[in-house]
Amino acid sequence: MSNPKTVVLVGHCGPDMFMLKTAVGRALPEATIVFVNDTVALSEYLTSDSLLLVNRELDGGFDRKSGIDLISQIAKQDDPPIAMLISNLEDAQSQAVAAGAKPGFGKSQLYEESTAEILRESMSLR
Numbered sequence: 001m002s003n004p005k006t007v008v009l010v011g012h013c014g015p016d017m018f019m020l021k022t023a024v025g026r027a028l029p030e031a032t033i034v035f036v037n038d039t040v041a042l043s044e045y046l047t048s049d050s051l052l053l054v055n056r057e058l059d060g061g062f063d064r065k066s067g068i069d070l071i072s073q074i075a076k077q078d079d080p081p082i083a084m085l086i087s088n089l090e091d092a093q094s095q096a097v098a099a100g101a102k103p104g105f106g107k108s109q110l111y112e113e114s115t116a117e118i119l120r121e122s123m124s125l126r
Contacts, residue, residue: 006032007119008045011058011067012086019110020053020086027116028123039063048079051122053104054096056087068095075100082122 007024009017017035024033031051036042037060045052052074054067064070071083085096088106097103102122105115 005030006034006045006050008042008050008052008081009033009035010042010052010070011037011055011060011062012053013059016055016107019107023110023115024053024119027119031123037061046074046077046081048081050081051119052081052083053086054083054101056085056089056092068092068099071096071101072099084118084122 007028009020009024012020012035021033021035024031034045036045039062042062052071054071056067058065058067058070062070064073067085067087071085074080074083080100083101084104085093085101086104086107087093087096088108093104103118105118109115
């Protein structure tokens with residue numbers, strides 16, 4: 001298995017995507033960062049080479065609105081990508097982990113060193 005090389009920002013609005021891209025780029029300068037706002041585009045990145053940063057409430061053209069539901073669906077596939085929920089809500093984070101995500105972080109924590117460490121660790125999980 002390879003280390004994730006692509007960070008996929010899933011279901012975020014435009015301003016949040018650029019904020020996330022900046023934070024992820026600082027923590028993981030070697031990673032490719034892509035924006036995905038629909039189910040068809042996401043299908044290209046459902047491999048172990050990807051790290052999915054999934055919004056709690058999906059923005060865009062997905063067949064569901066809940067990022068937690070999306071994580072649950074993805075976690076059931078063979079050799080799924082690593083997924084994390086982006087949410088400040090502790091209850092939502094707990095639900096996402098129960099659904100198959102690795103512990104994520106909230107947008108209010110984007111520029112904290114602990115968030116950068118979570119991202120760096122995620123790149124070495126596989």
